[in-house]
Amino acid sequence: xxxxxxxxxxxxxxxxxxxxxxxxxxxxxxxxxxxxxxxxxxxxxxxxxxxxxxxxxxxxxxxxxxxxxxxxxxxxxxxxxxxxxxxxxxxxxxxxxxxxxxxxxxxxxxxxxxxxxxxxxxxxxxxxxxxxxxxxxxxxxxxxxxxxxxxxxxxxxxxxxxxxxxxxxxxxxxxxxxxxxxxxxxxxxxxxxxxxxxxxxxxxxxxxxxxxx
Amino acid sequence: xxxxxxxxxxxxxxxxxxxxxxxxxxxxxxxxxxxxxxxxxxxxxxxxxxxxxxxxxxxxxxxxxxxxxxxxxxxxxxxxxxxxxxxxxxxxxxxxxxxxxxxxxxxxxxxxxxxxxxxxxxxxxxxxxxxxxxxxxxxxxxxxxxxxxxxxxxxxxxxxxxxxxxxxxxxxxxxxxxxxxxxxxxxxxxxxxxxxxxxxxxxxxxxxxxxxx
DNA sequence: CATAAATGTGAGTGTGGACTCATTTTCTTG
DNA sequence: CAAGAAAATGAGTCCACACTCACATTTATG
Numbered sequence: 001x002x003x004x005x006x007x008x009x010x011x012x013x014x015x016x017x018x019x020x021x022x023x024x025x026x027x028x029x030x031x032x033x034x035x036x037x038x039x040x041x042x043x044x045x046x047x048x049x050x051x052x053x054x055x056x057x058x059x060x061x062x063x064x065x066x067x068x069x070x071x072x073x074x075x076x077x078x079x080x081x082x083x084x085x086x087x088x089x090x091x092x093x094x095x096x097x098x099x100x101x102x103x104x105x106x107x108x109x110x111x112x113x114x115x116x117x118x119x120x121x122x123x124x125x126x127x128x129x130x131x132x133x134x135x136x137x138x139x140x141x142x143x144x145x146x147x148x149x150x151x152x153x154x155x156x157x158x159x160x161x162x163x164x165x166x167x168x169x170x171x172x173x174x175x176x177x178x179x180x181x182x183x184x185x186x187x188x189x190x191x192x193x194x195x196x197x198x199x200x201x202x203x204x205x206x207x208x209x210x211x212x213x
Numbered sequence: 214x215x216x217x218x219x220x221x222x223x224x225x226x227x228x229x230x231x232x233x234x235x236x237x238x239x240x241x242x243x244x245x246x247x248x249x250x251x252x253x254x255x256x257x258x259x260x261x262x263x264x265x266x267x268x269x270x271x272x273x274x275x276x277x278x279x280x281x282x283x284x285x286x287x288x289x290x291x292x293x294x295x296x297x298x299x300x301x302x303x304x305x306x307x308x309x310x311x312x313x314x315x316x317x318x319x320x321x322x323x324x325x326x327x328x329x330x331x332x333x334x335x336x337x338x339x340x341x342x343x344x345x346x347x348x349x350x351x352x353x354x355x356x357x358x359x360x361x362x363x364x365x366x367x368x369x370x371x372x373x374x375x376x377x378x379x380x381x382x383x384x385x386x387x388x389x390x391x392x393x394x395x396x397x398x399x400x401x402x403x404x405x406x407x408x409x410x411x412x413x414x415x416x417x418x419x420x421x422x423x424x425x426x
Numbered sequence: 427c428a429t430a431a432a433t434g435t436g437a438g439t440g441t442g443g444a445c446t447c448a449t450t451t452t453c454t455t456g
Numbered sequence: 457c458a459a460g461a462a463a464a465t466g467a468g469t470c471c472a473c474a475c476t477c478a479c480a481t482t483t484a485t486g
Contacts, residue, residue, distance in 0.1 A: 013462090014462060017452080017453075017463065018462070021464090039253070040252070042442085044442095055445095055447085055463095055464065056465070058446080063444075063445075064444070064445095156392075156396075163383065164380055167380040168376070171373070183373075193410070197406070224433085227432060227484095228432065228483070230434095230482080230483080231433065234434090255472085256473075257473075265434080265435095266434060268433095269435070273433095276475075428486090429484105429486095431482105432484085433480105435481090437476105437477100438476080438477085440475085440476100443470105444471085445470085446469075447466100447469100448465105448468105449465085450463105451462105452464085453460105454460090455461095456458095456459095
């Protein structure tokens with residue numbers, strides 16, 4: 001008698017009504033998680049925000065983890081689409097790359113209030129982590145701009161750039177509108193300077209690093 | 214009949230035994246919060262880790278918030294001491310300042326596993342926020358190194374530097390030992406370059422910023 | 427040693443929040 | 457329209473965790 005781990009069944013919407021509901025539920029989840037944080041976001045609050053009953057929420061997302069996973073999956077796909085458009089266009093000067101990166105990121109996060117929360121969350125290994133997705137994509141772009149970078153080095157620089165940008169967005173959320181523009185400028189400068197050094201032909205970068213030996 | 218908000222009484226230790234207990238409880242709280250995160254850190258787990266019963270924990274810290282507040286207060290004082298030593302020493306070259314800052318911070322956080330968690334936590338306005346404490350101190354040091362910086366500008370730069378360092382420490386915690394050294398170097402370079410530009414006499418900084426128009 | 431104060435204990439209580447389900451309402455299809 | 461499928465509902469269950477309390481043990485003091 002094999003005691004299988006109870007295959008949780010998630011109802012998949014068959015009617016337009018159902019799809020609308022799922023969309024509204026995900027949207028509500030994003031808002032509530034963004035406002036309250038992951039742990040404090042209750043299933044009831046999410047259902048309420050979506051104008052649905054608690055039972056309705058559980059029809060489509062049989063538990064909190066699955067709901068979160070669905071949101072993460074959605075973000076992954078949107079990210080893939082966004083970054084593919086980056087890679088499709090011609091390589092840019094560092095300064096323009098940074099400006100584009102920063103600008104698009106801020107808009108992206110503005111419309112996805114739960115993104116940073118999910119980023120911090122541990123996630124099952126089989127699922128693509130948002131963080132890894134981002135790092136791989138950026139590393140690829142960096143490698144294209146500066147083919148002399150080793151893969152591991154490109155990955156490393158990408159990790160740093162993304163971490164810095166994450167910090168920027170946290171500050172951005174705290175600041176009053178007026179100071180936000182200044183903050184973005186500041187970070188654009190910081191990242192441009194950093195990347196210009198990193199993407200220079202090998203000997204320049206080495207020189208610079210040696211100077212600090 | 215004034216219905217006062219029930220003055221929660223926190224037992225203050227009278228014997229050495231009590232002081233040891235309080236110390237062990239705070240230490241345990243720091244560990245558990247550091248490992249599990251604030252929300253998932255349960256009072257029972259903290260008591261258990263300290264080798265105390267749940268009742269004992271509640272004698273000295275009548276609820277989770279007060280416990281957290283005590284930990285925050287401890288960190289505040291330790292921070293004040295650390296930064297005062299920075300301010301006491303002679304002004305340093307930017308590169309040395311950064312190295313000292315980065316080095317001391319990593320050690321500090323290594324011994325205070327709950328620090329980053331508390332940093333993220335909202336906290337009652339009357340209590341000194343760790344974040345504000347840090348910003349004020351660093352801003353003061355920057356202002357001393359570069360008196361031409363306006364106060365608000367120094368504060369702004371300090372906020373950016375601290376946010377970048379926070380990111381560094383998050384990455385640091387994820388990385389294997391071998392890569393940590395490299396990460397620290399990377400951030401030292403990044404921060405030094407950034408601060409060297411910011412702390413230069415006014416016209417240089419303006420020039421540079423103008424270049425990006 | 428007697429006494430009281432400080433400290434320690436863990437079973438027990440209350441509650442909020444994740445999750446269930448019997449039932450009803452709405453939609454689709456022939 | 458009939459009848460079944462999809463979707464909606466919310467009262468109710470269950471459990472983990474914050475917090476209490478009556479009582480036990482240890483320590484300080486005269």
